[in-house]
Amino acid sequence: MGTVSLTISPQHPAFAGHFPGTPIVPGALLLDEAVRALSSATHQENLHCEIAAAKFLSVVRPGEASALSTSAPLMDPFASLFLRPTAQSHPAG
Secondary structure (H helix, E strand, O other): OOOEEEOOOOOOHHHHOOOOOOOOOOHHHHHHHHHHHHHHHOOOOOOOOOOOOOOOOOOOOOOOOEEEEEOOOOOOOOOOEEEEEHHHOOOOO
16 A cells, blocks of 8 residues: 555644644544545545554654555454654664
8 A cells, every 4th residue: 555645734623622722633533534545545446444453652643744654464364554754654673
């Protein structure tokens, strides 16, 4: 799949309550947008993903560009997703 760019618009309605004055992207929104980006990148309109676990290591701010990549092909049931600020787009290890 390579790397897909992901940016959440500062005008997204989630920021009205998350958190006023110091907005951050909610984890559920990050996961939803990641699945949409993967669906678009793989041309699979109805991509079904089951997320066994999610770990958020840093805050994502509205409008901040992130790079989405995977550890294996998406059909691999043990594939991991990595979402990092664009400056750190390559998975470690």
